[in-house]
Amino acid sequence: MLSQQLAQQRAESQEHPPSTDPTPVPQGSLIDAAIDQLLKEQFGEDDVDYNLKSREKSDLTRLLHVHVECNHGDTLVIVNFPSGYLSCxxxxxxxxxxxxxxxxxxATGSKIFADLLSPAKQDRLLKRIKLTGDTISSKFVIDLTPSAEGDDLAAQLIDLSLPPGVTNWWMSKERLRISQYLVSGHDDHCPHHEEVPVDCNKKDTYVPRQQGPSEHLPSIDLDEIETSEPRNIVDYCPVRHRVNIIRLILAIEGYDLVLNSAPRVYTLTSIANILDCTSVIRDSVYTWLLAEPNTDFIDINTEVAFKIAWTLGIDSITRAAFRILVVEKALDTLATLPPVQKDRYTIFGRPRVDLPDDLQTVVQYASQKLVDRVQQTLAQLKSDQFYNIFDILEYKKFIEAGDVIRTALSANSSPNDTLSTSNPDPLRHRLLDELLISFNALFKKLLEYKGWILQKAMGAVDGYHRQSDYDRDRRCYVELPRRAPGSLLISNFSEAQHLLTPWFWEHIASCPTDRDGPYFPDRFLAECVDDFNDRGIRAAMYLSRGSHEKFANLFDFHLENFRNELHSALINLWSTWTKRDLEVPLARTKHLIVALTEEEFQYLPLWAGGLNDGSGGVFQSTVPDADLGPIGPGPAYRTGNTVATDTSSICQSDKTPSEVSTATMTAGRSVNAVPSNAGESTVHDDISVSDSRVSFTPAASTLALADTIAGEDSDDYESIESDEIDEEAWSQVEEPLT
Known part of the structure; x- marks a missing residue:
């Protein structure tokens, strides 16, 4: 009986008085809490002032005898356990x-606790308890026993089931040298405590490896480890579920929260989310994830880290994990052929786990934005306008010289004599024609040099000095049977995929200064440059229009200036794509370009530095303005011709939304008048390929939205089969004011 249990608990509490100095929950910012927690926890195992092992023992003792530890308060907490489960x-x-x-x-702000403590819920629960014949002396009572059936149980089973990477993270103690007090903790159902290993069981084929203290490499490969049965914990455990509910409540009360394993961190995060009190454990989980080298958890179990950080509202880890997931998804999209087992493994072999649908949507949208940026950049690099992307003064001067040559050739006589256009100067025509030929040869040579730069960067991985380092990092999560060399994987990359690798950008930036290479610009372009400069001097008198000095510099191509300016421009481009500016250390993803822009980050919530405010606006395309306004009233509303308002990502409009004015037509309709940079006319005859973003095919999201609206309208409005409006309907429309 409940009354008898309470009496017994009071008697035991007199024998074992509660702790009067519980460790309070860290307060303040995340970084302050992390520093405080790290200072408290990162002592050596032999430190007599603070024994981490004693924390684990105290945690277990407190949980087993929680009624003794917690015998003061106005709220009785009930957590019922199934029978037959043993502790450590x-x-x-x-x-x-x-x-x-x-x-x-x-004080946690939990809507769940507020509801459980509400008068309505309290009356219902107390009536149920009274039916059992028990009496309660406390002011409130809440039953936190998980549901045994129904939708609640199914949902919690999904949330609390451990992914494989979480279950196996205990091996990182030996493999990655992570403190056992962070990763080696036992499961709460532990019938064979003495048999649970701390280190991995090695196969007979295992050979110990020697490595320096600064090397951060796995000491044992995954395929060299034998299964350890006591470590094979089940995905979902009802005891693990209940014990961590109690841990969470004790943390709210201010008691020490011991996070000594990945399963415990994952379970507590899910429970805190279910009970709507994630702020209680946020600081402790943040500290656990940032306790190096446990940061490898983010690189290796990226989906799990992303879900945990998103759930707890940890902005830095959310952004760091998001970077990896977006780039890995973009690599899949940019592949020439669909990657094998892409749902289970990334291109580089990292095991994947499923994300919740809402998080998966965020990653998909951001990765598509990154794919668009990669494809646009690749198109620019491959086009004849390659040098126009950069501010290379020497090249601009060269292009201007070509315009001057063609202008001069279009005239039939020399500007320096009085001959009529019917008597052209043969020498002038020959010199200018030869100069134009030389100009075209140098222009072609410059494009050839650009093509070689790209080709060399695409194949750079074969001799890349850091590729072996990247392969060693991949040993952390790829078993030997699946561990293909990185150079082999990249040899099958599409051109676009290379732009998401660091070696591509490193080589493209270093090409202009490769003095030992066969395509050093001072050698590769020298012959054509000398010929162009010589012919420019000879034809200068026919180009200067009486002012020889004006064109003296125009027809003097300086190779050294060109090389230096190109190198500087490529260095800036390399920095733009590769500058990581990471929120937290990512030691195992150096083989990926994770320098996202705000265009990709916009899909994150506001608290993570994105623009996603929950309204769904970041996932919708810009709605085009109506050119002719509405045609017809009421449910039959339809627009006239529309014009797209999206601007090119290369040339953004310098107008802000505040500069959009509203003009009123004489018919009384209001339309938006949007300022344009295009001058008097927005119609151009020379539309380039880059303007092909304008599409008359509605996006999938727009079609889905239209279907949803149509479905909703069908419940409240009659279906309209035609756009025709009868005279009676028109008669209800007020005439515009004159």
Whole structure:
């Protein structure tokens, strides 16, 4: 009976007084909490002042005898346990009844606790308890026992089931040299405590490796590890679920929260989310993820880290994990052929786990934005306008010289004599014609040099000095049977995929200064440059229109200036694409370009530095303005011709939304008058390929939205089969004011 259990608990509490100095929950910013927690936890195992092992023992003792530890408060917490489950101390887990303070529960801001403590819920629960013949002396009572059936149970099973990377993270203690007090903790259902290993069981084929203290490499490969049965914990455990509910409540009360394993961190995060009190554990989980080298958890179990950080609202880790997921998804999209088992493994072999639908949508939209940026950049690099992308003065001067040559050739006589256009100067025509030929030869040679730069960068991985380092990093998560060399994987990359690798940008930036290479610009372009400069001097008198000095510099191509300016421009481009500016250390993803822009980050929530405010606006395309305004009233509303308002990502409009004015037509309709940079006319005859973004095919999201609206309207409005409006309907329309 409940009353008898409470009486027994009071008697035990007199024998074992509660702790009067519980460790308070860290307050303040995340970084302050992380520093405080790290200073408290990162002592050596032999430190007599603070024994981490004693924390684990205290945690277990407190949970087993929580009714003794927590016997003060106005709220009785009930957590019922199934029978037959043992703890690490060989004690059986039994149902728990303990007291906490309602004001601390409500201080979390949890809507769940507020609902459970509401008069309506309290009356219902107390009536149910009274039917069993029990009496309760506390002011409030809440039953946090998980549902045994129904939709709630199914949802919680999904949220609390451990992914494989979480279950196996205990091996990182030996493999990645992570403290055992962060990753080696036992499961809450632990019937064979003495048999649970701390280190991995090695196969007979294992050979110890020697490595320096500065090397951060796995000491043992995954395929060299034998299965350890006591470490094969189940995906979902009802005892693990209940014990961590109690841990969470104790953390609210201010007791020490011990995070000694990835399963515990993952389970507590899910439970805190279910109970709407994630702020209680945010600082502790943040500290656990940033305790180096445990940051490898973000690189290797990226989806899990992203989900945990998103759930707890940890902005830095959310952004860091998001970078990896977006780039990996973009690599899949840019592949020439669909990657094998892309749902299970990334292109570089990292095991994947499923994300919730809302998080998957965010990653998909951002990766498509990155794909668009990559394809646009590649098109620019491959086009004849390659040098126009950069501010290379020497090249601009060269192009201007070509315009001057063609202008001069279009005239039939020399500007320096009085001959009529019917008597052209043969020498002038020959010199200018030869100069134009030389100009075209140099222009072609410059494009050839650009093509070689791209070709060399695309194939750079074969001799890349850091590729072996990247392959060693991949050993952290790829077993030997699946571990193809990185150079082999990249040899099958499409051109666009190369732009998401660091070696592509490193080589494209270093090409102009490769003095030992066969295509050093001072050698490769020298012959054509000399010929162009010589012919420019000879033809100068026919180009200067009486002012020889005006064109003296125009027809003097300086190779050194061109090389230096090109190198500087490529260095800036390299920096733009590769500058990581990471929020947290990512040691295992150096083989990926993770320098996202705000265009990709916009899909993150506001608290993570994105623009996603929950309205769904960031996922919708810009709605075009109506050119002719509405035609017809009421449900039959339809627009006239429309014009797209999206601007090119290369040439953005310098107008802000505040500069959009509203003009009123004489018919009384209001339309937006949007200022344009195009001058008097927005119609051009020389539309380039880059203007092909304008499309008359509605986006998939727009079609889906239209279907949704149509479905909703069908419940409230009659279906309109035609755009024709009868005279009676028109008669209801007011005439515009004159």
């Amino acid at each position: 101390s060989r004690e059986e887990w039994t149902s728990k009844r303990f007291l906490v303070h309602s004001e601390k529960l409500l």
